[in-house]
Amino acid sequence: MVLTESNYETSRRGSIEVICGSMFSGKTEELIRRLKRAKIARQRVEIFKPAIDVRYSEENIVSHDSTSILSTPVDNSHSILLMASGVDVVGIDEAQFFDDGIIEVCTELANNGTRVIVAGLDMDFRRVPFGPMPALLAIADDVYKVHAICVKCGHLANYSYRLVDNDKRVLLGEKNEYQPLCRRCYLQEMQERKEKHHEE
Numbered sequence: 001m002v003l004t005e006s007n008y009e010t011s012r013r014g015s016i017e018v019i020c021g022s023m024f025s026g027k028t029e030e031l032i033r034r035l036k037r038a039k040i041a042r043q044r045v046e047i048f049k050p051a052i053d054v055r056y057s058e059e060n061i062v063s064h065d066s067t068s069i070l071s072t073p074v075d076n077s078h079s080i081l082l083m084a085s086g087v088d089v090v091g092i093d094e095a096q097f098f099d100d101g102i103i104e105v106c107t108e109l110a111n112n113g114t115r116v117i118v119a120g121l122d123m124d125f126r127r128v129p130f131g132p133m134p135a136l137l138a139i140a141d142d143v144y145k146v147h148a149i150c151v152k153c154g155h156l157a158n159y160s161y162r163l164v165d166n167d168k169r170v171l172l173g174e175k176n177e178y179q180p181l182c183r184r185c186y187l188q189e190m191q192e193r194k195e196k197h198h199e200e
């Protein structure tokens with residue numbers, strides 16, 4: 001079928017794609033890659049990130065390898081609906097930091113024919129499912145799990161090990177605060193930390 005202005009809206013197929021993994025696994029890099037391809041295809045794209053994430057830039061989404069794309073920082077998920085009306089593709093980074101309303105927002109956008117691409121940490125530093133991510137994974141049409149490399153042994157890493165003593169769940173950080181570890185190395189580090197605290 002040849003798309004015309006009149007039948008374009010009815011031909012759009014909405015979907016939810018979730019890219020998940022630990023820190024340093026390439027989630028944001030994969031998100032940016034998909035969004036840039038959509039732009040090359042001349043699709044209308046809007047990109048959002050939580051306003052609290054100002055590690056590299058206040059406005060850009062920036063991966064750990066410095067790949068970047070312009071985005072709109074928002075304080076809550078509802079703001080995305082207000083600004084994403086009529087676009088073809090919506091990109092959302094660091095979804096774990098959003099309120100639970102992000103689930104309904106993504107669903108409504110997809111139901112209205114928008115391709116929604118979401119990236120986020122599936123687990124926090126304690127290996128506990130993070131924020132709205134479990135629900136987003138459940139409703140996704142497509143899930144893409146990426147892996148980092150364990151800095152201790154070189155195997156695939158699933159976990160974001162926190163190097164600093166801080167129990168706050170949300171602690172924005174980089175290589176000085178976190179490192180990717182596999183299951184065995186994570187458990188070993190946690191055991192060594194526990195023994196060290198016991199000695200102190």
